[in-house]
């Protein structure tokens with residue numbers, strides 16, 4: 001399998017490899033299933049990492065980018081660590097997340113909204129902000145869930161573990177210049 | 189020894205107990221921590237889901253701000269640790285990518301030479317640099333009789349080696365034994381706490397948390413000792429929710445390894461952030477450590 005998929009230029013496989021440092025290892029997948037068998041989220045996934053990699057090889061772009069696999073991944077790196085072919089599977093899953101978000105191909109998951117709220121805080125303050133995450137994100141997406149979190153939020157407050165306002169770094173303009181440059185370069 | 193210190197956002201508030209105990213213990217062991225001035229968030233796993241170059245540039249700003257007097261950087265949070273070490277490694281292994289990251293840094297007047305800084309986790313600094321003799325020397329209140337489950341989580345032991353076993357790490361086991369604690373076998377010690385999944389799918393996250401609590405209870409541990417603020421929050425903060433969800437009755441304190449070091453070193457528990465945990469550790473400490481004033 002590896003040899004013939006490696007030959008295909010301009011394919012989805014190429015695209016994934018291009019977008020992932022170390023991604024060229026993908027063509028060496030032997031479909032052993034160690035990744036899927038190691039995955040704590042396997043039961044939640046439409047396609048295990050092994051299947052997803054086979055689908056990338058088959059250029060099944062639409063199905064891959066719409067899959068829930070990426071959103072069930074908890075970044076435990078068991079697959080990456082156990083892959084006998086040294087394929088950076090978790091990083092490939094991050095690549096697929098980025099593609100799926102960029103093209104709005106995801107569905108039935110709040111993970112992209114959480115990622116956006118989180119990175120917006122970083123862009124604006126230079127620090128993350130748990131209370132803002134909890135309220136901003138939950139109120140936007142799932143108000144009932146926020147109410148359920150109520151007592152826990154209160155416990156965190158009374159123990160001084162939740163700040164009411166975010167910290168802002170001093171040189172926020174410097175950080176923003178760096179981020180803007182990155183966005184500019186990656187848009188090319 | 190001098191180390192640059194990257195606390196990370198969790199340690200500012202939610203995991204202040206970790207930050208305080210890290211600083212107290214470092215002081216006592218002669219580890220000089222110099223906090224990176226005006227550090228920024230590492231972006232957790234979230235930035236990598238949106239823009240890889242921006243994620244690495246945000247992280248690399250911190251590497252660039254490490255003062256030239258040291259090439260060692262300590263991070264106590266597993267997610268920060270991995271982001272920092274991974275970004276440095278990506279820049280070293282893929283010079284073209286490294287150049288792009290530096291182009292971004294240049295927009296902020298900064299520069300980072302890939303490979304200049306060695307990123308370390310606090311556990312590794314204490315176990316590998318300070319070592320058994322120096323740690324044992326400082327123990328004034330042995331943790332004898334206390335049964336602890338050492339919980340490593342994912343991102344310090346995988347995917348980048350910290351010279352421990354990525355499947356069944358042992359460094360924290362050794363350290364806790366030096367303190368006199370009874371370290372229980374904990375087969376799930378390097379399994380996942382669910383990370384941010386509590387915010388996305390509670391059933392999925394709660395099942396991962398339940399397995400960790402169940403396993404510690406099966407091995408009759410008095411508490412779980414951890415080394416990451418996300419693990420602590422999921423196991424401690426969500427424990428009552430997990431109990432409600434599954435009808436279980438777990439009541440396991442989740443403490444940072446540096447808090448337990450501090451107790452064994454005789455440091456005032458207040459200074460170590462005891463009391464900030466949701467599932468209180470006081471009863472078990474009083475019962476097991478012979479009514480020590482904790």
Ligand code: SF4
Nearest residue numbers: 029030032033035083
């Ligand atoms: S563990 Fe590696 S080689 Fe085996 S199926 Fe997964 S990606 Fe392919």
Ligand code: SF4
Nearest residue numbers: 039073074076077079
């Ligand atoms: S990193 Fe993601 S895909 Fe890989 S084993 Fe862990 S949860 Fe599964």
